[in-house]
Amino acid sequence: MSLKPESRAATGDLTFPAYNAPLPSTEPRMNASTDPLLPLSSIPTLPRLPVVASMPWLYHPEGFMARMLQLLEQHRDAGAIRVPLPTGHSPIFVGNVDLATDVLDEARFEKVLEGPLVHIRDFAGDGLFTAHSHEENWHRAHRILTPGFSSASIDRYYPAMVESLQALCAHWRRATGPVDVVLDMTRLTLDTISLAGFAHRFESFDRPTLHPFLQALARALQESIDALRRPPFLFPLFRATRARYRQDIATMFSLVDEVIQQRKQRPRADWPSDFLSLMLDAPDPGSGERLSDENIRYQILTFLIAGHETTAGLLAFALHQLALDPALLQRVRAEVDALGHGRMPSMKEVLGLDLTRRVLSETLRLWPTVPAITRAARADTSLAGRIRVPRGQPLGLLISAMHRDPTVWPDPSRFDPDRFLPGPTRARPAAAYKPFGVGKRACTGRHFALVEATLCLAVLVRDFELGPVPPLTLAPTVSPKPRGFFLRVTPRRGAT
Numbered sequence: 367m368s369l370k371p372e373s374r375a376a377t378g379d380l381t382f383p384a385y386n387a388p389l390p391s392t393e394p395r396m397n398a399s400t401d402p403l404l405p406l407s408s409i410p411t412l413p414r415l416p417v418v419a420s421m422p423w424l425y426h427p428e429g430f431m432a433r434m435l436q437l438l439e440q441h442r443d444a445g446a447i448r449v450p451l452p453t454g455h456s457p458i459f460v461g462n463v464d465l466a467t468d469v470l471d472e473a474r475f476e477k478v479l480e481g482p483l484v485h486i487r488d489f490a491g492d493g494l495f496t497a498h499s500h501e502e503n504w505h506r507a508h509r510i511l512t513p514g515f516s517s518a519s520i521d522r523y524y525p526a527m528v529e530s531l532q533a534l535c536a537h538w539r540r541a542t543g544p545v546d547v548v549l550d551m552t553r554l555t556l557d558t559i560s561l562a563g564f565a566h567r568f569e570s571f572d573r574p575t576l577h578p579f580l581q582a583l584a585r586a587l588q589e590s591i592d593a594l595r596r597p598p599f600l601f602p603l604f605r606a607t608r609a610r611y612r613q614d615i616a617t618m619f620s621l622v623d624e625v626i627q628q629r630k631q632r633p634r635a636d637w638p639s640d641f642l643s644l645m646l647d648a649p650d651p652g653s654g655e656r657l658s659d660e661n662i663r664y665q666i667l668t669f670l671i672a673g674h675e676t677t678a679g680l681l682a683f684a685l686h687q688l689a690l691d692p693a694l695l696q697r698v699r700a701e702v703d704a705l706g707h708g709r710m711p712s713m714k715e716v717l718g719l720d721l722t723r724r725v726l727s728e729t730l731r732l733w734p735t736v737p738a739i740t741r742a743a744r745a746d747t748s749l750a751g752r753i754r755v756p757r758g759q760p761l762g763l764l765i766s767a768m769h770r771d772p773t774v775w776p777d778p779s780r781f782d783p784d785r786f787l788p789g790p791t792r793a794r795p796a797a798a799y800k801p802f803g804v805g806k807r808a809c810t811g812r813h814f815a816l817v818e819a820t821l822c823l824a825v826l827v828r829d830f831e832l833g834p835v836p837p838l839t840l841a842p843t844v845s846p847k848p849r850g851f852f853l854r855v856t857p858r859r860g861a862t
C-alpha cells in the first residue's frame with residue numbers, strides 16, 4: 367500500500383506539518399493470500415495468571431508506558447500486543463506505522479474512551495478531551511471553542527505566556543542551588559494556561575509547594591491509572607484511597623466553580639477576551655445554544671489538565687536534552703542570541719526560531735507527552751489486510767512506539783532535530799508522527815502549546831547557563847517526565 371509523505375514546513379508557519387498532514391483514507395487492504403483474515407487472538411498476548419493476570423510482566427521502573435514501548439519493540443514484526451489486565455479487560459496496543467496507518471484512518475476508526483480516560487471523565491465530564499465523539503456537548507464545545515485556539519488567535523494569549531515566563535526567570539535568578547525542572551515547568555505551564563484561559567493567577571512561583579488544586583489533580587490522575595490495575599474485588603480495600611479521590615474531585619470543582627462565579631459577578635464590559643468569556647458568552651454557530659455552567663466547569667478542568675502537564679513534560683525533556691548535548695545547545699543559542707538580549711522576544715520572532723522548533727519536534731518524537739490514544743473500528747474491518755477487527759474493538763495506539771519505528775525513523779533512539787528539516791528526508795508516512803493525535807479529536811491546544819514551548823525554551827537557553835545532567839530516566843507518571851531532574855542554572859551574561 368502506498369503511504370502518503372508529509373507536506374513540508376513553511377518557515378514561520380505555526381503548525382508542525384508532520385501532525386497536520388491529512389492521513390490517506392485507506393480502503394481495508396486486501397489479503398493477498400487465499401487465507402482468511404486472522405482473528406485478534408493471533409496477536410501476541412502476554413501470559414495471564416489467575417487474579418494478577420499479566421501484571422508480573424508489566425513492571426518497569428519507568429512506568430507502564432515505558433514497559434509497553436519495550437514490549438512493542440520486542441514484537442516489532444507483529445506490530446501489536448495484547449495485555450490481559452486484572453480487571454478482566456485485555457487491551458490491544460498497536461505500535462508500528464504500518465498498522466497505525468489503518469487505525470488513524472478517520473473513515474474507519476474513531477476515538478473512544480478507554481483506560482484512564484474512563485476514570486478521568488469522573489472529573490473532566492463531557493469536556494472536550496473526555497467527551498464521547500457522538501455527544502452533542504462535544505460538537506457544541508468544539509464549534510464554540512476551536513476558533514479561540516486557531517493559530518490566528520494565539521497572539522491574544524502571548525502576554526500571559528510572557529508574564530508567566532518572567533516569573534519563572536525571576537525564580538531561577540534567585541535560585542541558590544539546583545532547580546527542580548519538572549516542578550518549575552509544571553508551575554510555569556499551569557500559570558500560563560490559567561492566566562490565558564481564565565484570567566486566574568495561581569502565582570505558583572510564590573509558593574514553596576504545588577498549589578492544592580494541582581496536588582489534588584495529580585493524585586486524581588494517578589488514581590485514574592491505578593484503578594485500572596485493581597481487580598474489582600479488591601476495591602473495598604481501597605476505601606480510603608477512593609474517599610481521597612472524591613475529596614480531590616470536590617477540591618477541583620470548588621476552585622473552578624469559584625472562578626466561574628467571580629467572572630459572572632463582574633460587569634460584562636470588564637470581561638477579558640479569554641476562553642472563559644468565550645465559553646460564557648458565545649452561542650454555538652450550529653444550534654445557537656450556549657454551554658451550560660456544568661459543561662463550562664468540565665471545559666475549564668479539561669484545559670487545566672490537558673494544557674499544562676503535556677507542555678511541562680515537553681519543556682523538561684527538551685531542557686534535559688540540551689543540557690546533555692553542549693554542541694546542540696550552542697546551535698540553539700546562536701539562533702536565539704541573534705534576537706538580542708535584555709527583552710522578551712515578540713511572537714513573530716518566536717515563530718521564526720526554526721532550530722528551536724525542530725528541537726521541540728524531535729523531543730515530542732522521542733518522548734510524546736501523550737504517549738497513547740485509543741480508537742475503535744466504526745464497522746468490521748481489518749488491519750494491514752491480515753488481521754480481522756470487529757466493529758467497536760478498541761485499539762490503543764502507542765504513539766511513542768510509532769515514533770521509534772525503525773522502518774521510517776533510521777537510528778530511532780538518536781536525538782536529531784535535523785530529521786525535521788524540509789527536504790527529501792521528510793518523505794515519511796503521515797502516521798509516523800502524531801504527537802497531537804489525529805482527525806477531529808486532535809489536540810485543540812497544539813498551536814498554543816508550540817508557541818508557549820518555543821518561547822520558553824528559547825528564553826531559558828538564552829538567559830541561563832545549564833549545568834551538567836545525568837542520563838535521562840523517566841518518572842512513572844501518567845504523562846511521562848524526566849525523573850529527579852535537578853539542574854544548576856546560572857544567569858548568562860547579558861541576560862535580563
Ligand code: HEM
Nearest residue numbers: 494495672673676677736739801802803807809810811815
Ligand atoms: C505538548 C503539548 C501537548 C500535547 C503533546 C498534546 C497532545 C494531545 C493529544 C495526543 C490529544 C488527542 C487525545 C486523544 O485522541 O485521545 C490531545 C487532545 C486535546 N488537547 Fe492536547 N496536547 C498538548 C497541549 C495542549 C494544550 C496546551 C491544550 C489547551 C490549551 C490542549 C488541549 C487539548 C484538548 C481540549 C484536547 C481534546 C480535543 C478533542 O477531543 O476535541 N492540549 N492533545
